[in-house]
Amino acid sequence: MSRTRVASSMINQQNKRNTLEKVFDEVILVDILDSGDSAHLALLKRPELGITLTKLHCWELTQFSKCVFMDADTMVLSNIDELFEREELSAAPDPGWPDCFNSGVFVYRPSIETYNQLLQFATEKGSFDGADQGLLNTFFSSWATTDMNKHLPFIYNLSSTSVYSYLPAFKAFGSSTKVVHFLGSAKPWNYTYDSRTKSVEGNINDPKIVHPEFLNMWWDTYTVNILPLLEQKEVDEENTTGVNMAEVTEAVSHMSVSAPSPPELPSISSEERKARWEQGQADYMGVDSFDNIKKKLDSYLQ
Template sequence: MADQAFVTLATNDPYVKGALVLGSSLRQHNTTKKLVVLVPPQVSESMRKVLHKVYDEVRVVDVLDSKDSANLALMKRPELGITLTKLHCWTLTEYSKCVFMDADTVVLSNVDELFEREELSAAPDPGWPDCFNSGVFVYQPSLKTYSDLLHLVTEKGSFDGGDQGLLNTFFSSWATKDIHKHLPFVYNLSSISIYSYLPAFKAFGGNAKVVHFLGKVKPWNYTYDCKTKTVKSSSHDQTQTEPEFLSLWWNIYSTQVLPLLTEHGVVKDTATGLKAEEITESVEHMSIAPTHPTISSEERRERWEQGQVDYMGEDSYENIRKKLDSYLQ
């Protein structure tokens, strides 16, 4: 329908890469909805031109910042204050219904059925399931809702300093009132939660429709090494991102997005160091190998106690099994 749209927010040029991959994945899976991206003034003009190649509308919006440094400090994510700019999505009143998706998500299949849901429909947050995760949600644009949200954030702020805390306060009945507004987890599958409940991921992960790359390290923060044909993190990725999903993101980026960046004269992509055609040829053979620092046994124990388990490394099931076998023998 012409009056329904998928909406995202690209707060800076690096996040534009994510938005381009998201939009390309929606196009790839034949969405019938409009695609809209919100950008603040600091997004470069060259990147906006590329966005116009994928999105039906590129709308420049003012930056809303919670300036709530105390609450943001609790999350150790001060950059999330700018995500309140997401509230501008309620001003898109030319659309009767929208689905907002963070720029660090990617769709694995057609998800147009989300528009059958009502406001505010969202999936549980893996860290606190009585709250919804604001990375994917169905909503109805309304200037009144926009005004009420601004009033709430001015009067009470956000309990996490970002949009998720604010939206969960505003739509506080989500947890208890209407189960039909609870999206299945497959519509907002966190790459981090995969390793907190690995058996469930193995059982149901094949049904995933939307993957959300939560955490500080995003797919575009990885570097492609053409010599070893691996993707390496520029910083220590402790979120344990699923390699299969990283590979999927990079495949879309290299085959559909990077050619657009090259075509529009955007500076050589620093995340890859390769020309578009070089990546296109080799991406099918690449493997994902984020590097992890060697830690002491004391630090490893401390991480265990904090719930930070290296399920794919030293703390993998295979390694634990081998240790148990050695004791039994």
């Protein structure tokens, strides 16, 4: 059985760490590594990504023989233990340039030797995008051509926010998705969730938001599994120290949640559902899931 871990670079944030420790087996404090490469980061229009070099610390976890790294903006939909059968460095192609792997999910072997080599490589040659992905793709430069077994299927790193999306393929294979990655600057926690309607508010019609159903799924998970932990922590802290943990919750999540929800709203009309299908926006994780469609077909066949 695999264990879950999370690395935290938050300093003097003991309250946040205590909450994380209720979810993860270990929480480890690490120092921030920043490329400071403003020129290359400008090409991405993502100046904040310089600190993603912090993930290099994961190679220091030598108490484990093999690990799977996952960015904080990924969401696991089903068991992925089979990834531990892969070797370093296994990753899925990046949707923007498939000859590069996306570094949001990858299989690797912790090694102090590799960690030191990565630091030296970063110092001497830098990163072509100013962030970790450019550095890792150059360091593991044989990924694209040498061993196709190290190419993870896209279902392990499905982009939910891509300018280009192959919707026919998503219709065919989307129900098999195991990991969703909220690529880009539009993160789930930048939106507001209305628990009365169980939907995300804001500009979800942005063309970059190809699969808005994943935003709702992320928020559903947060409100059901994470928010209660934060609220309990708030109560505990107020009872013992008088600290208002609402500020901590805000700092951790940058999210807002409305009042408890009443009964769910009626489902959409058949006409609206048909229109969404024609626009490639079917609810593949809900009413239009593969299992539900199969049940409907089976009922007709019988």
